[in-house]
Amino acid sequence: MNQQHIHCLVDTCHYYAQGNKCVANEIMVTNDEFGSQQPDRIDAAMAKQLSPTPADTCMATCCKTFVPKNSNKINADSVQKMS
Numbered sequence: 001m002n003q004q005h006i007h008c009l010v011d012t013c014h015y016y017a018q019g020n021k022c023v024a025n026e027i028m029v030t031n032d033e034f035g036s037q038q039p040d041r042i043d044a045a046m047a048k049q050l051s052p053t054p055a056d057t058c059m060a061t062c063c064k065t066f067v068p069k070n071s072n073k074i075n076a077d078s079v080q081k082m083s
């Protein structure tokens with residue numbers, strides 16, 4: 001299986017790693033409206049079942065997989081840190 005290669009500068013995220021890397025095994029990007037309305041359990045593992053969420057600018061998109069470091073919601077979805 002190919003490894004993903006995502007750069008991310010959000011160093012307060014549980015999946016952020018040194019060198020500005022995302023080490024989540026998968027992520028889901030949505031528009032801001034969807035991201036703010038859906039609970040944390042709605043994430044990458046469910047992506048195939050979800051409808052597209054259009055956006056017009058990069059500012060209107062978000063990483064739905066973001067979860068703060070040391071949050072008690074780290075296991076709310078099935079996303080894992082890659083080893």
Ligand code: SF4
Pocket residue numbers: 006007008009010013014015016017021022023024027063064065066067
């Ligand atoms: S899950 Fe999203 S916010 Fe967190 S490190 Fe990965 S790309 Fe960045």
